[in-house]
Amino acid sequence: MHFAVLGNPIAHSLSPVIHSYFAKILGLKLSYERILVAAPFAKVAADFFAAGGAGCNVTVPCKLEACAFADSLDDNAAAAGAVNTLKRNADGTISGFNTDGPGLVLDLKRLNMLPDNARILIVGAGGAAQGIVQPLLNAGAEQITLANRHAAKAVKIAAKFASSSKVNAVSLNTLNEGQAAHLARHHYAKSFDLVINATSSSLQHMLPPLEPLILQRAGAAYDLMYTPQGGTIFTRCCTELGLKHCADGIGMLIAQAALSLELWTGQRPDIAQAIAYLQRYLQGRA
Ligand code: ATR
Numbered sequence: 262m263h264f265a266v267l268g269n270p271i272a273h274s275l276s277p278v279i280h281s282y283f284a285k286i287l288g289l290k291l292s293y294e295r296i297l298v299a300a301p302f303a304k305v306a307a308d309f310f311a312a313g314g315a316g317c318n319v320t321v322p323c324k325l326e327a328c329a330f331a332d333s334l335d336d337n338a339a340a341a342g343a344v345n346t347l348k349r350n351a352d353g354t355i356s357g358f359n360t361d362g363p364g365l366v367l368d369l370k371r372l373n374m375l376p377d378n379a380r381i382l383i384v385g386a387g388g389a390a391q392g393i394v395q396p397l398l399n400a401g402a403e404q405i406t407l408a409n410r411h412a413a414k415a416v417k418i419a420a421k422f423a424s425s426s427k428v429n430a431v432s433l434n435t436l437n438e439g440q441a442a443h444l445a446r447h448h449y450a451k452s453f454d455l456v457i458n459a460t461s462s463s464l465q466h467m468l469p470p471l472e473p474l475i476l477q478r479a480g481a482a483y484d485l486m487y488t489p490q491g492g493t494i495f496t497r498c499c500t501e502l503g504l505k506h507c508a509d510g511i512g513m514l515i516a517q518a519a520l521s522l523e524l525w526t527g528q529r530p531d532i533a534q535a536i537a538y539l540q541r542y543l544q545g546r547a
């Protein structure tokens with residue numbers, strides 16, 4: 262079985278490391294390589310499958326093109342408008358999936374961070390934010406608030422989910438003003454069950470502009486980003502504010518890969534075991 266991850270740049274991708282470890286613990290025989298997409302994505306992907314590839318992961322900036330390339334899409338890929346997993350079927354057709362959001366849900370459940378009927382704040386309104394809305398709704402979220410510096414981007418995403426009436430959009434300024442006043446008046450009021458940082462701010466070592474009270478009164482906080490040392494500037498800030506349940510996105514990274522492997526082979530590796538391995542690997546201890 263031959264697999265790969267396609268993107269540009271690709272040299273930094275941890276997918277081969279993760280999938281080789283999965284293969285080891287499951288006793289599977291597979292190869293997994295990095296492919297730099299330097300030509301149009303459709304050509305690179307078609308060449309990969311023509312050469313016998315069974316499936317591939319797709320990363321930045323090719324997830325939208327992978328959507329167009331696939332012959333069919335699962336619900337999550339259709340809602341995200343992006344594909345991170347392609348699979349060649351027995352009849353030669355190619356199916357497209359998005360395991361990023363389901364990977365997040367799997368990790369949140371593992372961490373006990375997703376209560377029933379959760380009220381969730383998603384900060385950010387880029388591709389990462391859009392990709393997690395449908396899977397969180399499928400997982401039973403009661404209400405999802407998308408907050409972004411530029412409200413128009415959040416409004417655009419929320420409009421795609423207008424039929425569910427559970428997704429609303431707001432500017433970060435408006436959210437901060439409204440929630441701060443409410444929380445200051447009601448000393449025991451909760452803000453959200455879960456705050457998800459879906460901005461890229463942690464990459465710039467910056468915090469999204471969020472009222473500390475909103476974080477302090479949240480049930481849990483999760484950053485889609487991760488660092489080799491574990492934790493991000495956002496999760497550290499939340500911990501300092503007294504939040505007991507904070508996690509970075511390393512579990513989501515492992516879980517989305519595990520769900521891809523399951524789509525290809527029917528087997529799901531142990532996620533906690535793989536997270537522990539990747540942490541050792543990133544710290545040069547594996
Ligand atoms: P991705 O596909 O990873 O989501 P993106 O489409 O570039 O990346 O989106 C990045 C998101 O992070 C945007 O919502 C951006 O906010 P704006 O739309 O207002 O620019 C958000 N973002 C990045 N840096 C941020 C920061 N320091 N504070 C708050 N939001 C930030």
